[in-house]
Amino acid sequence: MEAVFGLVGWFLSSFRSAEYFIHLAILVGIYLILAQSFNLTIGLGRLFNLAHVAAYAIGAYVTALGSTEMGMNPMQCILASALLSGLLAFLLGGIALRLAGDYFAIGTLAFSSIISALLINWKSVTRGVLGIPGIPRPEFGSISLGDNSRFLVLVIGVVVVSMGVFYLLFKSPFARVLRAQSENRNAAMALGRDVRLINTTAFFLSSLFAGVAGSLFAYYLNYIDPSSFAFSEMVFLLTIVVVGSPGSFWGCIAATVFLVLLPEPLRFIEIPSSVLGPMRQFLHSIVLLTVVWINRKRIFPAQREV
Amino acid sequence: MLQVSELYLQIGDANILNGVTLNADSGDAVGIIGPNGSGKTSLFNCLSGFVFPKSGTIRFKDHDITALPPFSRAERGIGRVFQSFGIFREMTVLENLMVALESRASIWGTFLPWSKGSRSLREEAKGYAAQVGLSEKVQHKAGSLSGGQMRLLEIIRALAFGSELFLLDEPTAGVSPKMKEEVANLISHVQSLGKTTLIIEHDINFVQSFSKRVIVLDQGKVILEGTPDEVRSNERLQEIYFGKRAHNN
Numbered sequence: 001m002e003a004v005f006g007l008v009g010w011f012l013s014s015f016r017s018a019e020y021f022i023h024l025a026i027l028v029g030i031y032l033i034l035a036q037s038f039n040l041t042i043g044l045g046r047l048f049n050l051a052h053v054a055a056y057a058i059g060a061y062v063t064a065l066g067s068t069e070m071g072m073n074p075m076q077c078i079l080a081s082a083l084l085s086g087l088l089a090f091l092l093g094g095i096a097l098r099l100a101g102d103y104f105a106i107g108t109l110a111f112s113s114i115i116s117a118l119l120i121n122w123k124s125v126t127r128g129v130l131g132i133p134g135i136p137r138p139e140f141g142s143i144s145l146g147d148n149s150r151f152l153v154l155v156i157g158v159v160v161v162s163m164g165v166f167y168l169l170f171k172s173p174f175a176r177v178l179r180a181q182s183e184n185r186n187a188a189m190a191l192g193r194d195v196r197l198i199n200t201t202a203f204f205l206s207s208l209f210a211g212v213a214g215s216l217f218a219y220y221l222n223y224i225d226p227s228s229f230a231f232s233e234m235v236f237l238l239t240i241v242v243v244g245s246p247g248s249f250w251g252c253i254a255a256t257v258f259l260v261l262l263p264e265p266l267r268f269i270e271i272p273s274s275v276l277g278p279m280r281q282f283l284h285s286i287v288l289l290t291v292v293w294i295n296r297k298r299i300f301p302a303q304r305e306v
Numbered sequence: 307m308l309q310v311s312e313l314y315l316q317i318g319d320a321n322i323l324n325g326v327t328l329n330a331d332s333g334d335a336v337g338i339i340g341p342n343g344s345g346k347t348s349l350f351n352c353l354s355g356f357v358f359p360k361s362g363t364i365r366f367k368d369h370d371i372t373a374l375p376p377f378s379r380a381e382r383g384i385g386r387v388f389q390s391f392g393i394f395r396e397m398t399v400l401e402n403l404m405v406a407l408e409s410r411a412s413i414w415g416t417f418l419p420w421s422k423g424s425r426s427l428r429e430e431a432k433g434y435a436a437q438v439g440l441s442e443k444v445q446h447k448a449g450s451l452s453g454g455q456m457r458l459l460e461i462i463r464a465l466a467f468g469s470e471l472f473l474l475d476e477p478t479a480g481v482s483p484k485m486k487e488e489v490a491n492l493i494s495h496v497q498s499l500g501k502t503t504l505i506i507e508h509d510i511n512f513v514q515s516f517s518k519r520v521i522v523l524d525q526g527k528v529i530l531e532g533t534p535d536e537v538r539s540n541e542r543l544q545e546i547y548f549g550k551r552a553h554n555n
Contacts, residue, residue: 187392
């Protein structure tokens with residue numbers, strides 16, 4: 001196993017500017033898991049879940065605290081991140097899914113704000129805006145993933161497994177009924193479908209994988225603070241799903257790669273770093289507005305008269 | 307099979323149902339008529355669980371289902387055909403039928419796309435589509451069908467799901483005269499399979515041809531019940547349904 005990590009790591013790092021491309025590949029990998037899991041709820045189920053970044057944050061903080069304070073091993077940290085994010089979403093889903101349409105979105109936004117406030121103000125645990133530094137890179141026995149190229153192998157492995165699971169889910173009868181209830185809730189119930197259970201399950205699975213993405217993110221950066229989980233991240237995820245066509249498995253993958261890499265050429269232009277950050281959001285906004293404008297008839301269809 | 311007793315429904319300050327009592331045996335064909343606002347669709351909403359009555363009981367196959375949610379009632383055999391087309395418009399005809407058939411799937415079958423039996427379910431779905439002349443349109447979006455075809459799809463989907471009691475809310479609303487005949491044939495087919503049907507219709511001739519018994523609702527109450535001929539010749543029906551007295555005045 002160590003030989004595989006070593007060999008692939010050596011191969012990747014042998015390229016010129018490899019470090020930079022490895023960094024991009026890791027980011028794309030983490031966002032693939034995060035965006036595809038978001039696509040499950042908002043794309044297939046039309047559940048306007050604005051708490052997805054909160055699940056991502058929970059995953060990241062569980063890994064950060066687990067590895068720095070509790071001495072948990074990487075496998076325990078990743079599993080705990082996934083399960084805790086999933087279970088909190090399950091509880092939230094049980095409450096918020098009683099609300100319909102826009103009210104559901106407001107309910108999830110409220111949850112997201114609570115998590116955000118906790119991360120900033122529960123200083124004894126999260127260290128507030130100072131964040132949690134010194135998150136060690138995972139070690140599996142004698143295999144250390146301190147090197148980015150080796151860490152990328154882990155990310156690729158998790159992405160392949162996650163995308164495999166999502167591919168099966170998107171093709172499954174579960175996805176079909178998720179789409180059905182999003183179109184006509186009463187008709188789905190008249191066909192014996194427990195719509196709330198279906199949505200809660202989708203919510204759980206979606207947040208479970210967001211937790212995994214959060215765990216990888218914490219391990220990769222070695223440091224996390226609340227600013228990484230701001231509402232702008234939610235808007236970025238929404239942009240990915242809309243650009244990739246909501247509910248489309250392959251569209252979401254293509255949009256993630258495109259949108260994560262889109263602002264990268266700006267790095268090679270001499271722009272002050274204070275401008276570079278807002279420029280990234282500006283670019284994403286332009287892409288989002290363009291796609292919404294092109295698809296305006298599909299996204300905002302005329303009200304049916306009959 | 308179905309016993310409804312003293313059903314009262316209140317929405318806001320309005321009393322929608324005022325003590326409705328009715329029974330339907332297995333294989334019964336009951337027509338429900340009444341003027342607009344008489345509570346016909348609200349009665350169906352109560353029976354299928356989309357609204358809950360203030361008081362009264364609904365028993366189905368000897369079980370009290372008054373407090374059960376819609377999906378539990380559907381699982382027990384109560385099928386609903388909605389007045390405003392309860393189909394999944396953005397999904398294909400085949401997918402609409404698959405949603406009904408896959409309700410029988412196990413937990414593994416729900417999450418795995420190529421589970422054992424999924425191919426046979428697909429073939430079964432195509433068989434149901436063929437029964438209503440939609441073989442050529444199985445891969446078309448259901449929203450692209452005509453009103454009559456949508457209605458056929460909705461009824462055959464309830465049959466595929468395994469419903470035993472069909473609540474048909476104005477099955478010919480929004481259907482062309484030509485397709486009306488096909489919808490009528492399908493309802494006859496459903497009845498010939500021994501299924502119980504409750505049909506809401508404004509067209510008395512249509513109700514007469516499918517019902518052994520007709521119930522007339524007015525202001526949330528059953529005011530008449532009898533064979534189609536008995537009800538049709540009743541003066542009170544003439545009054546409330548055709549406004550005969552008002553006309554004479």
